[in-house]
Amino acid sequence: MATARTGGLKRYYDVNGWLFIAPSILLIGIFLIYPIFRSLYLSAFTGKGMMLKFGGFANIVRLWNDPVFLHALSNTIIFFVVQVPIMIVLALLLASVLNNDRLKFIGFFRTAIFLPCVASLVAYSVLFKSMFAADGVVNSALMAIGLASGPIGWLTEPFWAKVLVILAITWRWTGYNMIFYLAALQNIDRSIYEAARIDGVPAWARFIYITIPMLKPVILFTTIISTIGTIQLFDEVYNLTEGRGSPANSTLTLSLYIYNVTFRYMPSYGYAATMSYVIVLMVALLSFLQFYAARDRS
Amino acid sequence: MANRTILSRFAAAALAGASIFAASAAFAGEVTIWCWDPNFNVAIMKEAGARYTAKHPGTTFNVVDFAKTDVEQKLQTALSSGTTDALPDIVLIEDYGAQKYLQSFPGAFAEMSGKIDYSGFAPYKVQLMTVDGKVYGMPFDSGVTGLYYRKDYLEQAGFKPEDMQNITWDRFIEIGKAIEAKTGKKMMGLDVNDAGFIRILMQSAGGWYFDKDGNLSIEGNPALKAALETEQKILQAGIYKPAAGWTEWVSAFTSGDAATVTTGVWITGTVKAQADQSGKWGVAPIPKLNIEGASHASNLGGSSWYVMESSAEKDEAIDFLNEVYAKDSDFYQKILVDQGAVGSLLSARSGPAYSKSDEFFGGEPVWQNFSDWLAKVPSVNYGIFTNEVDTAVTAHLPDLAKGANVDEVLKKIQSQAEGQIQ
Numbered sequence: 001m002a003t004a005r006t007g008g009l010k011r012y013y014d015v016n017g018w019l020f021i022a023p024s025i026l027l028i029g030i031f032l033i034y035p036i037f038r039s040l041y042l043s044a045f046t047g048k049g050m051m052l053k054f055g056g057f058a059n060i061v062r063l064w065n066d067p068v069f070l071h072a073l074s075n076t077i078i079f080f081v082v083q084v085p086i087m088i089v090l091a092l093l094l095a096s097v098l099n100n101d102r103l104k105f106i107g108f109f110r111t112a113i114f115l116p117c118v119a120s121l122v123a124y125s126v127l128f129k130s131m132f133a134a135d136g137v138v139n140s141a142l143m144a145i146g147l148a149s150g151p152i153g154w155l156t157e158p159f160w161a162k163v164l165v166i167l168a169i170t171w172r173w174t175g176y177n178m179i180f181y182l183a184a185l186q187n188i189d190r191s192i193y194e195a196a197r198i199d200g201v202p203a204w205a206r207f208i209y210i211t212i213p214m215l216k217p218v219i220l221f222t223t224i225i226s227t228i229g230t231i232q233l234f235d236e237v238y239n240l241t242e243g244r245g246s247p248a249n250s251t252l253t254l255s256l257y258i259y260n261v262t263f264r265y266m267p268s269y270g271y272a273a274t275m276s277y278v279i280v281l282m283v284a285l286l287s288f289l290q291f292y293a294a295r296d297r298s
Numbered sequence: 299m300a301n302r303t304i305l306s307r308f309a310a311a312a313l314a315g316a317s318i319f320a321a322s323a324a325f326a327g328e329v330t331i332w333c334w335d336p337n338f339n340v341a342i343m344k345e346a347g348a349r350y351t352a353k354h355p356g357t358t359f360n361v362v363d364f365a366k367t368d369v370e371q372k373l374q375t376a377l378s379s380g381t382t383d384a385l386p387d388i389v390l391i392e393d394y395g396a397q398k399y400l401q402s403f404p405g406a407f408a409e410m411s412g413k414i415d416y417s418g419f420a421p422y423k424v425q426l427m428t429v430d431g432k433v434y435g436m437p438f439d440s441g442v443t444g445l446y447y448r449k450d451y452l453e454q455a456g457f458k459p460e461d462m463q464n465i466t467w468d469r470f471i472e473i474g475k476a477i478e479a480k481t482g483k484k485m486m487g488l489d490v491n492d493a494g495f496i497r498i499l500m501q502s503a504g505g506w507y508f509d510k511d512g513n514l515s516i517e518g519n520p521a522l523k524a525a526l527e528t529e530q531k532i533l534q535a536g537i538y539k540p541a542a543g544w545t546e547w548v549s550a551f552t553s554g555d556a557a558t559v560t561t562g563v564w565i566t567g568t569v570k571a572q573a574d575q576s577g578k579w580g581v582a583p584i585p586k587l588n589i590e591g592a593s594h595a596s597n598l599g600g601s602s603w604y605v606m607e608s609s610a611e612k613d614e615a616i617d618f619l620n621e622v623y624a625k626d627s628d629f630y631q632k633i634l635v636d637q638g639a640v641g642s643l644l645s646a647r648s649g650p651a652y653s654k655s656d657e658f659f660g661g662e663p664v665w666q667n668f669s670d671w672l673a674k675v676p677s678v679n680y681g682i683f684t685n686e687v688d689t690a691v692t693a694h695l696p697d698l699a700k701g702a703n704v705d706e707v708l709k710k711i712q713s714q715a716e717g718q719i720q
Contacts, residue, residue: 046720048682049402050378066717068689134540155542156490158696242543243367246491249693263371265686265718266398269378 043277045270052270059274069275071249072257075162079253080230080286083166088223091174095181096211110182114175125239128168129155155240158250165251168236173229177222184218185211220294224287231282234259254279326356327611329618331603332373333390334366338439338564339601342633346622349629353621357614362386370395377403382608387615390438392601393426394684397512399604400429401682407434408605408612414620422677423642427602434604436619437642441562441600442672443498445582446569448483449660451557455480462582464594467499467528470585474537474557483557487550488538490699493691494598498560499525501678502596503587507688507715508681514719516687516712517705524587526704533699560584562598563668566638569658576658583671595674600642640668647672683719690714 046055046062063069097103098110116124132138132154142148154164188211196206212219234255237245243264245252254275261272329347333339340363347359364372369390376384377399391399400407411433416424419437427435447462455477465473474485488495500506505521508514516522532538539556541547551559552572559565569579583594603623605615622629623643630646633639635654646652647669655661690711697707 049374049398050380051402051404062717062720067714068693068718129543133542133546153540156540241491244491244689244692246542246692248696249689260685260689263367263374266682267374267378267402268720 039273039276042270043273046268047270049267049269055270059271062271063274063278068249068252069254069257072245072252072254073278075245075249075251076231076233076253078162079166079169079233080227083169084223084226084230086166087170087174087177087226088219090170091177091222092181092212092215092219094174095178095185096207098178099182099185114179116172116174117176119172121235122239124172125168125236128164129240132164156247158248161241161247161250165233165237165240168240169230169233172236173226177226180218180222181215184215188214216294220290223290227286227290228283231279231286325354325611325614325617327614328358328360329388329611329615330360330362330386331388331390332362332364332369332386334364334369336363337567338637338639339390342637342639345633345636346618346629349622349626350618357618366392373399377406382606385606385608387606387609387611388619389604389606390601391435391604392599393423393441394599394680396426396435396602396604397429397680398682398685400427400434406607408607408609408616409434410436410605410616410619413616414624418624418643418645420642420644420672420675422597422675423600423602425677426680427604436603436605436623438602438623439564439600440640440642440672440675441564441598442640442668442675443502443560443562443584443596443598444664444668444671445558445560445584446551446565447558447580447582448554448575448578449580450578451477451481451483459580459582462580464583465585466588467531467585468588471531471535471537474532475535477557478537481557484539484550484555485537486532486539486558486560487541487547487556488532489541489543489547490533490695491542491692492547493688493695495560496522496525496529496691497688498584498596498598499528499587501676502584502594503589503592504676504678506678506680507684507691508679510679512679512681514683514687514712514715516715517708519708520589521587521591523704523708524589524592526698526707528587529695530698530701530704533695534701562600563640564599564638566664570638577660579659580662581659581664581667583667591676593674593676595671595676597675634665640665640672642672644669644673683715686718687711687715690718 043059044054044056045052046058047053094113098106098113100106103109130136134151134153134156136154138154139148139151142152143150152160154160192210192214193206196210201209232255233253237251237253237256238259241251243256243260245256245260258272258275258279261268261275331343331347333343340361343361344359347361351357351359370392373385373389373391376382409432411431414433414436416433416437420440423437423440424433427433427437445462449459452459452462452473455473457473457476461473470485477483477485497506500519500521503521503524505515505519505525507516507519507522539550541550548568550556552568554575559569569575584596586592586594603619605612605619609615623641627643627646627649630639630641630643631649631651633641634651647666652665652669653663654665655663656665693714694702694707694710697710698704
């Protein structure tokens with residue numbers, strides 16, 4: 001049918017098609033495209049609040065002289081480098097375990113591991129905060145089983161605060177990634193595994209040489225989603241530290257710093273816009289690298 | 299004598315405000331107010347509104363309750379976008395942020411000098427809302443500080459309430475060690491991620507992160523240096539219970555784990571909420587730093603009311619604030635008793651509620667004491683970058699705990715602050 005379409009009919013379909021998507025194009029234009037260009041324009045301005053004046057590249061220069069920005073950047077990179085691989089590997093392992101139909105209570109486990117990512121962000125942060133307080137249940141448990149000699153300063157010592165943030169986001173998002181892997185695993189033809197088993201390939205080798213290559217597109221997808229999520233990390237640190245990125249800025253992320261520069265500190269909209277573009281560039285670059293690394297070489 | 303002062307103030311203000319009174323008959327609008335804390339600001343503003351409506355039936359009040367960060371965020375967003383429709387008529391702003399809003403959004407707030415007699419308010423409060431000699435805003439509650447302490451713990455360690463009066467921080471640490479040795483209780487709760495304690499110490503010696511002209515003053519600031527040294531001594535003496543965030547800090551003293559709390563007067567309601575601890579608490583002036591110009595009076599927090607220039611009910615809003623907050627001494631007695639709010643209108647101090655003793659504090663005239671200290675709070679310039687420098691200070695508190703050299707820390711704070719404030 002479509003190939004047989006000619007002249008007037010084709011134009012009829014074209015016009016109608018455009019009319020149908022016109023409202024969404026208009027809305028996307030106003031609320032997405034325009035802000036993108038507007039913020040790029042804004043990033044060239046400096047000044048306090050509404051007292052803006054054109055500054056050219058002043059904000060970019062300011063980035064390199066701002067120790068807090070560099071600190072937030074390095075924190076964000078640490079979270080990304082440490083947390084994303086841990087989470088991806090964990091999700092992959094859990095998915096392959098939960099793909100085994102002979103496991104009992106499989107529905108319960110699948111739900112339990114997925115459940116954290118539908119929990120309210122604020123609720124779980126508050127819960128983590130009380131669990132990891134100096135005299136909270138986690139410290140009590142660690143001390144009771146002899147793993148810690150005194151209370152660990154989860155929220156008061158820079159190193160442990162980073163560990164806590166990593167624990168929190170891993171807890172929340174591992175199940176989310178696992179669901180993608182589970183779905184993908186069920187699409188792998190069972191006969192491949194059967195053939196491998198008959199050939200005497202051990203379980204670990206089946207995982208490395210069959211499962212992982214078959215899941216490559218999904219792994220790429222989850223890695224990019226997790227990368228974007230980690231680089232934009234905001235809610236967890238905001239709620240765990242009352243917006244301060246404490247202690248000693250050890251959990252301050254780029255997003256939290258942008259928020260502070262916009263709403264908590266002297267408003268510096270141009271500078272905040274410039275920093276937002278740093279996030280855009282980082283996400284673009286990392287996604288490109290991941291696509292490049294996962295490309296088909298055949 | 300005191301009554302006569304009030305009368306003469308009333309007369310002066312009445313003359314000054316005669317033109318407004320003439321216009322007030324025509325008022326008939328709804329005044330929208332944004333503020334936070336339902337048990338404190340919201341309740342107080344509802345009381346104030348009720349008083350005004352009783353005399354001016356045409357005016358009604360719509361007090362909207364948000365979280366403090368939401369008020370600030372909504373205000374800042376609306377001001378930047380230029381959509382004045384989204385703004386209230388009156389908004390509550392915390393003192394530390396006042397200059398930031400006044401200077402970065404010029405013309406957004408209504409000037410009130412000439413319409414309100416500011417001479418009756420604590421001078422430091424008025425200075426916070428002054429830009430280029432023009433005064434914006436109505437001074438509201440004070441964050442005058444006190445040292446709340448547990449008499450029973452002191453007694454167990456062999457001290458008397460007199461031992462807490464007019465002491466130095468070094469003595470405070472000594473007492474803290476003795477109390478811990480005898481009772482096992484910590485001397486205080488300390489939020490190691492918060493610079494509030496540093497700010498109390500610094501302002502008690504007349505210092506701030508900025509000099510009188512608003513220039514950054516970190517290195518070579520004796521008050522800040524003494525404050526950091528004192529915090530370091532406390533951290534190293536280990537006489538504190540570490541807290542992460544507000545809730546943990548509050549529970550340090552409400553649960554009975556800490557023997558004292560040094561903070562703003564607005565904490566009184568929280569302290570008194572522990573009814574079973576009635577009679578066990580006392581209040582002393584805060585300890586003093588060992589430097590020139592140090593005092594026993596300081597401030598933490600506190601906020602004021604601001605009228606938006608764009609408001610359709612601008613004159614009405616100013617008249618309302620003037621009539622209740624600048625003149626109604628009886629109103630201040632009521633909010634003191636009901637909410638524990640110490641206003642910054644000095645003449646209200648001579649009212650009956652202020653001279654009452656408080657059974658919770660063993661019959662001490664705590665309100666009279668607080669208002670005496672209020673008049674002694676050193677006036678400083680909070681500047682426009684307090685939040686930024688605060689972050690720089692908290693970033694280096696862990697170093698202090700590990701024994702870092704205070705001069706080195708000051709240098710680091712200076713360089714971090716310089717990178718942020720431009």
